[in-house]
Amino acid sequence: MKYPKISIIVPSYNQGRYLEETLISIIDQQYPNLELFIVDGGSTDNSVEIIKKYQDKINWWVSEKDKGQSHAINKGLQKVSGEIFTWINSDDVLMPGSLIKVAGYFSSLPPDAGVVFGGTILFRDGKEIQTSWGYTDPSIERYLAGMAFSQPSAFISKKYFDKAGSNVSEQLHYGMDYDVFCRLACVCRFVPVKDVLSKYRLHDASKSVAEQDKFIEDWTLVFVSLCKKLKWHEVLDEMKTTALFDDFLSSEPLSFSFTQDKNITGAVDKRKILFYHLCYVLKSFYHAGRLDKARKLLKWLKKNYPAQLLKNEKFIPEIITRMRIPEPFLRLLIAIKK
Numbered sequence: 001m002k003y004p005k006i007s008i009i010v011p012s013y014n015q016g017r018y019l020e021e022t023l024i025s026i027i028d029q030q031y032p033n034l035e036l037f038i039v040d041g042g043s044t045d046n047s048v049e050i051i052k053k054y055q056d057k058i059n060w061w062v063s064e065k066d067k068g069q070s071h072a073i074n075k076g077l078q079k080v081s082g083e084i085f086t087w088i089n090s091d092d093v094l095m096p097g098s099l100i101k102v103a104g105y106f107s108s109l110p111p112d113a114g115v116v117f118g119g120t121i122l123f124r125d126g127k128e129i130q131t132s133w134g135y136t137d138p139s140i141e142r143y144l145a146g147m148a149f150s151q152p153s154a155f156i157s158k159k160y161f162d163k164a165g166s167n168v169s170e171q172l173h174y175g176m177d178y179d180v181f182c183r184l185a186c187v188c189r190f191v192p193v194k195d196v197l198s199k200y201r202l203h204d205a206s207k208s209v210a211e212q213d214k215f216i217e218d219w220t221l222v223f224v225s226l227c228k229k230l231k232w233h234e235v236l237d238e239m240k241t242t243a244l245f246d247d248f249l250s251s252e253p254l255s256f257s258f259t260q261d262k263n264i265t266g267a268v269d270k271r272k273i274l275f276y277h278l279c280y281v282l283k284s285f286y287h288a289g290r291l292d293k294a295r296k297l298l299k300w301l302k303k304n305y306p307a308q309l310l311k312n313e314k315f316i317p318e319i320i321t322r323m324r325i326p327e328p329f330l331r332l333l334i335a336i337k338k
Contacts (some may be wrong), residue, residue: 001104004106005034005081006033006084007034007036007080008034010023010076011072011076012038012089013040013041013072019051021093023038025093031103036057039062039072082158083157083158084156084158086155086156087151092201095198098197101197113189113191115155115181115184115189115190117153117191118195118198119150119194119195120149120199121198132200134149135149143181143190145275146223147181152199155197156180165258169222172254175219179254187260188261221254222254235273242300275301275313276313282294289331289334291331
């Protein structure tokens with residue numbers, strides 16, 4: 001079997017209590033053509049001590065102040081020479097045998113395949129909560145609308161990443177992964193696989209737990225910027241009729257430095273992309289307790305899209321049902337769920 005070089009970047013800051021488990025999960029893959037980079041943001045805990053413990057297995061590492069996660073990933077990307085790469089946050093872990101499986105998939109796939117992704121186990125305090133496969137109907141519309149799968153289980157072809165702009169946006173602190181994958185979706189094919197490739201740790205200090213409501217702001221900025229880049233004016237015009245996104249629609253878009261493959265983007269269902277993105281927004285409004293905006297957006301969706309589409313969308317029927325509950329009790333229910 002061919003072993004293409006796989007590069008892994010681990011961005012980290014004051015995650016010493018989890019970092020060693022992350023590194024062991026990568027090193028114990030015993031993948032014969034691995035390139036490993038650790039980019040630490042100048043941690044004041046025991047992170048550097050842990051890095052030094054494994055430095056004979058690490059191709060390059062640094063511990064210095066940076067501008068955040070996106071900047072750290074970009075510093076690692078400057079070192080990457082692998083055909084395939086990913087980044088693994090220092091509180092997540094790879095499942096045993098993941099890299100061999102990923103190498104096998106990329107070696108057998110046609111040349112237009114640029115991203116392979118699998119399932120992720122969500123865990124907290126050592127206990128597995130559930131296995132997430134993202135959306136069961138993966139499509140380019142899903143990939144362009146938001147994150148349809150978990151980033152730790154996604155591996156990227158470097159040649160397509162270079163075509164998609166070759167960087168992670170440092171303007172984003174929460175939605176940088178969606179930004180990367182929506183650009184990739186415009187230049188290559190995504191391939192879902194039936195393997196669990198990583199474990200995603202939930203803890204009180206993680207952004208996905210502590211600052212969940214901030215993700216959708218980045219996602220909407222990315223979505224609007226993408227529509228402007230691709231000149232999807234009809235999507236932006238329809239979005240404007242919700243009266244919920246004026247700040248995003250009038251703001252300066254992100255700078256996208258890639259050329260779309262029109263054979264890919266020309267075949268998409270733009271109304272479906274907008275529907276999927278607005279469902280992400282609705283879920284975010286609901287879980288953040290922004291119920292007035294959630295009701296307004298839900299009313300717009302009911303008016304503009306078939307009822308069956310809403311009925312079939314993950315989590316939306318549950319939200320519709322719960323929003324009939326009197327608001328004081330609904331807010332208590334949301335707080336308990338959190």
